[in-house]
Amino acid sequence: MHAAIRLAIGSVRRNGGPFGAVIVCNGRIVGRGANRVTARNDPTAHAEIVAIREACRRLRTFHLNGCELYASCEPCPMCLAAAYWARIKRVFYAGTRKDAAEAGFDDDAIYHELAQPPGTRTLEMRQLMRDEALKAFVEWKEKPDKTRY
Numbered sequence: 206m207h208a209a210i211r212l213a214i215g216s217v218r219r220n221g222g223p224f225g226a227v228i229v230c231n232g233r234i235v236g237r238g239a240n241r242v243t244a245r246n247d248p249t250a251h252a253e254i255v256a257i258r259e260a261c262r263r264l265r266t267f268h269l270n271g272c273e274l275y276a277s278c279e280p281c282p283m284c285l286a287a288a289y290w291a292r293i294k295r296v297f298y299a300g301t302r303k304d305a306a307e308a309g310f311d312d313d314a315i316y317h318e319l320a321q322p323p324g325t326r327t328l329e330m331r332q333l334m335r336d337e338a339l340k341a342f343v344e345w346k347e348k349p350d351k352t353r354y
Contacts (some may be wrong), residue, residue, distance in 0.1 A: 206274045212239040212252065213277035219244070223277070223308065226252040226262035226284075228293070232271040236260025252276065257291050266290045267349035267354055278305050281312040282319055311347060 207302035212225025222240030229235070238255030242248055244257040253276055261267055274280075280288060288296055308314040323330050345351060 208237070209252075209275045209277045209346075210299060212237060215223060216252070220253075222310075224252040225284045226256040226274060226276040228256045228269060228272050228274055230260070230264065230269070235263050235272070249283065251281065251284050252285055253280050257287055257293075261291070261324060270294070273297065278302070279312070281310075282315050283303075 208227045209225040212227070213223050214224060214225075215230055216239035217223045219239075222242055224240040226238045227234045227236065236256040236259035238252040238257070238259060240249035240252045241255055244250070253274060256274070257269065260269055260272065271294050272291075274288055274293050274296045276284070276296065276298045279298045280296060280300045281302070287297075302312040302316060316327050318328070
């Protein structure tokens with residue numbers, strides 16, 4: 206956790222967001238990430254995402270089974286979902302989403318939005334061309350040599 210917090214403080218000092226994260230596998234850090242949203246003009250460049258991407262590159266896998274995520278703050282919904290997709294074993298965090306909200310970040314508001322039915326969210330969503338899109342799933346289900354993830 207010390208490493209994640211140091212990354213967060215370093216990010217602030219480089220005009221980034223106050224977030225840092227590390228991925229640990231078998232007792233060693235295999236991925237590090239600091240918030241790079243403004244540096245990369247990329248809203249997905251959160252510390253946890255950066256750390257997950259680095260760990261996957263270094264370990265040459267898209268699953269981080271048995272790995273742990275240490276984050277300087279409770280992960281936002283995107284980062285939490287990424288941890289699930291990466292099959293991370295457990296997440297440790299220091300600050301809370303309420304702490305992030307008090308610092309001006311909308312993590313808590315997004316958690317609230319996601320709890321709402323799609324038709325009542327502030328982000329408008331409309332379904333289009335479902336039948337055409339289902340063709341991809343049909344091909345996927347029939348593909349004998351697919352790589353499951």
